Amino acid sequence: xxxxxxxxxxxxxxxxxxxxxxxxxxxxxxxxxxxxxxxxxxxxxxxxxxxxxxxxxxxxxxxxxxxxxxxxxxxxxxxxxxxxxxxxxxxxxxxxxxxxxxxxxxxxxxxxxxxxxxxxxxxxxxxxxxxxxxxxxxxxxxxxxxxxxxxxxxxxxxxxxxxxxxxxxxxxxxxxxxxxxxxxxxxxxxxxxxxxxxxxxxxxxxxxxxxxxxxxxxxxxxxxxxxxxxxxxxxxxxxxxxxxxxxxxxxxxxxxxxxxxxxxxxxxxxxxxxx
Numbered sequence: 001x002x003x004x005x006x007x008x009x010x011x012x013x014x015x016x017x018x019x020x021x022x023x024x025x026x027x028x029x030x031x032x033x034x035x036x037x038x039x040x041x042x043x044x045x046x047x048x049x050x051x052x053x054x055x056x057x058x059x060x061x062x063x064x065x066x067x068x069x070x071x072x073x074x075x076x077x078x079x080x081x082x083x084x085x086x087x088x089x090x091x092x093x094x095x096x097x098x099x100x101x102x103x104x105x106x107x108x109x110x111x112x113x114x115x116x117x118x119x120x121x122x123x124x125x126x127x128x129x130x131x132x133x134x135x136x137x138x139x140x141x142x143x144x145x146x147x148x149x150x151x152x153x154x155x156x157x158x159x160x161x162x163x164x165x166x167x168x169x170x171x172x173x174x175x176x177x178x179x180x181x182x183x184x185x186x187x188x189x190x191x192x193x194x195x196x197x198x199x200x201x202x203x204x205x206x207x208x209x210x211x212x213x214x215x216x217x218x219x220x221x222x223x224x225x226x227x228x229x230x231x232x233x234x235x236x237x238x239x240x241x242x243x244x245x246x247x248x249x250x251x252x253x254x255x256x257x258x259x260x261x262x263x264x265x266x267x268x269x270x271x272x273x274x275x
Contacts, residue, residue, distance in 0.1 A: 102149055162195045163274050166204065171230065172255075172269035176213065179225045181233060189230065192272065193237045205273040206230045208248045209255075211264035216250060223248035230270045245275070 015023065030038040081092040088095075088104045095103060169192060171185045181189070196202055208223030208230075227246035235241050254267040 159199060162199060163202065166192055166195055166202075166272045167274055170269050170271055172267070173265045174226065174268035176211075176264070176268075177222070178268070179222065179229055181229060186233065189233050190237070193234060193239060196234070196239050196243065203243050203245075203275045205245045205247060205275050207271050207273065208246070209253060209267060209269050209271070210251050211254070211267045212251045212258045213264070214251075220248050220250035223250045226268075226270050 027038065030036040031040040077092045080095070084090050084092060084095050084104070090104075169188055171181075171188050173182075173185075192204075196204065206227040208225065208227035210219040210223050210226075212219075214222070224246060227248060231241070231244045231246050234244055251267075254263075255269070256263045256266055258264050258267060
């Protein structure tokens, strides 16, 4: 049988265990829906499914206490998540992953959530009982420092992504013995130009490659010619020649095996390395 409260127990009277499970799950679903007349946020604390004993029973004191504590923590996190999203563009998980010294001050977040901010532990007014000018000034300074750190972090991440775009760019599909650039290949180089213009300290190495057709010495020269033409294009677009060096690997580093015409086109390429 089921050891539960009177009201819920009546609903389960004379039901098989499988029927009890189904009823429990249905009632649990209704209890968790704020729009339901059966709404009870603590329902999952009041009752538990004991599959080992094949019964529904009341949660014991420790289970209920821990469950209620978790529900209160969930509510806290949801409210804090809303405030952080509105004011700082981050969620609660991102907030707690920051070092304590870098966390934004919730008490500085005003507006629709102003009265909520008084409930959170990092509000200095909850710790010292006053809002003196020194405390306010310190808050503003910490907030400004946090904003600066966030800006710098964002800039570093953007730079990483930009450099990655250069290093993953490949200009391939050259016809056999071809070294000039097609319009499509130029568009890839144009993207490289934009990044190099934005990050003027970046130095790039262009490496030319070939397929296996031809002698090793010829292929080295052909790969070098492709790299040099790539450099010339970047220089014409305004990038300083001092920031670009060239090299050739000839036929020695194929991307794919040279077993078909399409594969050989992939191997005839230039690539970029940030130095």
